[in-house]
Amino acid sequence: DAKTTQPPSMDCAEGRAANLPCNHSTISGNEYVYWYRQIHSQGPQYIIHGLKNNETNEMASLIITEDRKSSTLILPHATLRDTAVYYCIVRAGTDSWGKLQFGAGTQVVVTP
Amino acid sequence: NAGVTQTPKFQVLKTGQSMTLQCAQDMNHEYMSWYRQDPGMGLRLIHYSVGAGITDQGEVPNGYNVSRSTTEDFPLRLLSAAPSQTSVYFCASSYSIWDGNTEAFFGQGTRLTVV
DSSP states (O other): OOOOBOOSEEEEETTSOEEEEEEOTTOOTTOEEEEEEESTTSOOEEEEEESSSOEEOSSOEEEEOTTSSEEEEEESSOOGGGOEEEEEEEEOSTTTTTTOOOOSOEEEEEEO | OOOEEEEOSEEEEOTTOOEEEEEEESSOOSEEEEEEEOTTOOEEEEEEEEETTEEEEOSSOTTEEEOOSSSSBOOEEESSOOGGGOEEEEEEEESOSSOTTOOEEEOOOEEEEEO
């Protein structure tokens, strides 16, 4: 699986949009981009994933650049409960869940 | 639909004791796995299974055993607990290991302390 690069931390004001960048310049054509978050040592929580097109669900939006070398997770209206470590992962099929590497992620702190 | 359920949530063991961490999922997922997470670190894979009767080692398998007799359950056994096994353990499941378009779901973790 391709490696990802994320900023180590970022702050966001409550009610504002949080834009979390991820660089995955070596991504392969069959690899999906996944986002998870981990709140205070709870189990990682799935947020969203995509291959080429932008995706949106009830939690967030995922914007993938046309060359697929980077992506941005958007939390449209951040709340205090969104304070967490956010992980960007790229994976294909085969046995890549078995070798899942979350890396260091981005620590997001939402402030009142 | 409970998702991935881990028991117990907390456990304290003495060095040399054995125990089993339980993991169950009700989503008919074929893939299940166990990870450990040490303070300030990422997840490290211990063992995984791609279906009933099939298991394989991950990155850090020593000191742990697994078996998968049913689709739903994937217990993790600590044979002789050591202080180095103090960690938070997460179980995860996914519909298919072979499809890049399927997400994994995680349990809420078991905090294990070995004294």
